[in-house]
Amino acid sequence: MLVQLLFFVVLLILVRKYAWGPVMDMMKKREDYVAGEIEAAEKSRAEAEKASKEAVEQLKQTKQEAQKMIEDAKNAGVRQEQDIIQSARLEADRIKKAAQEEIENEKEKAIQALQDKVASLSVLIASKVIEKEISAQDQDKLINEYIKEVGEEL
Template identity: 55%
Template sequence: MLTNELVLGSSGFAPLDSIYQLVAFLVLMLLLKKFAWAPLVKMMKEREDYVANEIDSAEKAKQEATELLQQHQQMMKEARLETQALIESAKKQGELQREEIIQTARSEAERLKESARLEIQQEKENAVATLKEQVASLSVLIASKVIEKELNEKDQEALIQEYIKKAGEER
């Protein structure tokens, strides 16, 4: 019983057991600190760094995407402006060509009109000259016929009508 009392003490509390438990607890804490806590803290730190890097990467990617979007929008705006400028230029060029075509057509029409007028004038002059020649030859013919015979007024009128008819047929 004596051993029992020494181990348990008088009140059932054994100081050696407490010391043994305290030493075991401290050893366990040291072992946990060395083999579990340090790797756990290291793993948590790595995880924290990884998450922070991923957040930074995501923010950078978001910023780059925003910049790319702005660049794309700017390029689209510039492309719209260039397209609008090209359309306006094409319209102006079309107007200039239209005016040039109209002016050329008017000039050509005026030239053709003048050419036709000159041709008509020439034909008229030719017709007048031919008529003069015919009248002259008819006059000479009539004069020679009149000289050959004395005609009364009725015969002279018939003769004139006959020569006019002949002149019309020759033409």
């Protein structure tokens, strides 16, 4: 038994010297490798979270810019609509004023033509009156003829 105990102790010393040290070194390397991988994974996760937050912020900013562009386009449309309406009103007023001026001119021409006709008819009646002395009945007849001629001329 003492020999076996001696062989066991020698075996433990040999195992410790040749097997235990390299196994422990290998276990330490494995532990360092796993710790490094965990640390790298944590670092990658933190970077992914940071990138995700940046993407969300950039998306939010892009949405705000798009909303601003939409509002600007709406405002420009409203301004353009108001400009078109104002231009149309001004053009309508100009056309209306031109039409009124043309109506006035035509009215003046008609009045002038009527005055010319009345004057010529008055001269005609005066010449007929001068040619002969007329009685009240002849005077009524001439007035009625004059009114009839004026009515036909108009």
